[in-house]
Amino acid sequence: GIQVEQSPPDLILQEGANSTLRCNFSDSVNNLQWFHQNPWGQLINLFYIPSGTKQNGRLSATTVATERYSLLYISSSQTTDSGVYFCAVGDTDKLIFGTGTRLQVFP
Amino acid sequence: ETGVTQTPRHLVMGMTNKKSLKCEQHLGHNAMYWYKQSAKKPLELMFVYSLEERVENNSVPSRFSPECPNSSHLFLHLHTLQPEDSALYLCASSQNTQGSGSQETQYFGPGTRLLVL
Numbered sequence: 001g002i003q004v005e006q007s008p009p010d011l012i013l014q015e016g017a018n019s020t021l022r023c024n025f026s027d028s029v030n031n032l033q034w035f036h037q038n039p040w041g042q043l044i045n046l047f048y049i050p051s052g053t054k055q056n057g058r059l060s061a062t063t064v065a066t067e068r069y070s071l072l073y074i075s076s077s078q079t080t081d082s083g084v085y086f087c088a089v090g091d092t093d094k095l096i097f098g099t100g101t102r103l104q105v106f107p
Numbered sequence: 108e109t110g111v112t113q114t115p116r117h118l119v120m121g122m123t124n125k126k127s128l129k130c131e132q133h134l135g136h137n138a139m140y141w142y143k144q145s146a147k148k149p150l151e152l153m154f155v156y157s158l159e160e161r162v163e164n165n166s167v168p169s170r171f172s173p174e175c176p177n178s179s180h181l182f183l184h185l186h187t188l189q190p191e192d193s194a195l196y197l198c199a200s201s202q203n204t205q206g207s208g209s210q211e212t213q214y215f216g217p218g219t220r221l222l223v224l
Contacts, residue, residue: 004149031211033212033213035215040217041144041195041197041217041218041220042215042217042218043197043199043215043218044215045212045213045214045215048211048212086149086150088150088213094152094155094163094165095152095213096149096152097149097150098149099148099149100149
């Protein structure tokens with residue numbers, strides 16, 4: 001099956017800093033989503049982005065499907081951005097999740 | 108986020124107990140999912156229901172029994188669980204496009220944190 005790798009596994013930032021999270025996947029996919037899991041366990045969908053670039057406020061994402069990777073950019077980070085960021089890719093009828101990037105933003 | 112709700116939010120049970128987790132989606136979606144999230148592991152898909160029919164179960168042990176009575180409700184019945192089943196159980200829903208092999212955006216509930224003693 002498809003393998004999903006995320007990097008870095010852990011990231012510590014000071015408020016205001018920018019960061020880039022990466023997701024590599026091992027095969028062609030027709031679905032790629034980024035999620036944020038807050039410290040209370042709630043998973044929130046950030047982007048549905050099987051290809052191209054999207055932006056939503058301080059967050060943006062780019063997927064280069066032909067090269068099998070996606071990037072999530074966080075600009076001017078805030079303490080509320082803390083949590084775990086997951087990339088998930090679509091394989092027929094299911095999503096396969098990566099192991100996540102744990103982000104901690106300190107004031 | 109109130110589109111997908113889950114009850115209870117926390118559950119402690121003994122290995123001989125029987126309990127059920129409930130999920131309800133208010134988004135008009137046609138597919139619902141159960142995921143298990145254990146410490147230090149990626150989310151694992153347990154069950155997928157599309158149009159109320161199970162399409163995926165990923166070889167989950169029979170001590171987990173799903174039920175989908177309609178497109179808005181999903182249950183996970185638990186019996187004779189083991190301590191290693193302690194985890195966060197997440198429900199999700201999506202609107203899937205028939206025949207495309209593709210899923211649309213998944214929306215997650217807040218989860219049920221389960222502890223098996």
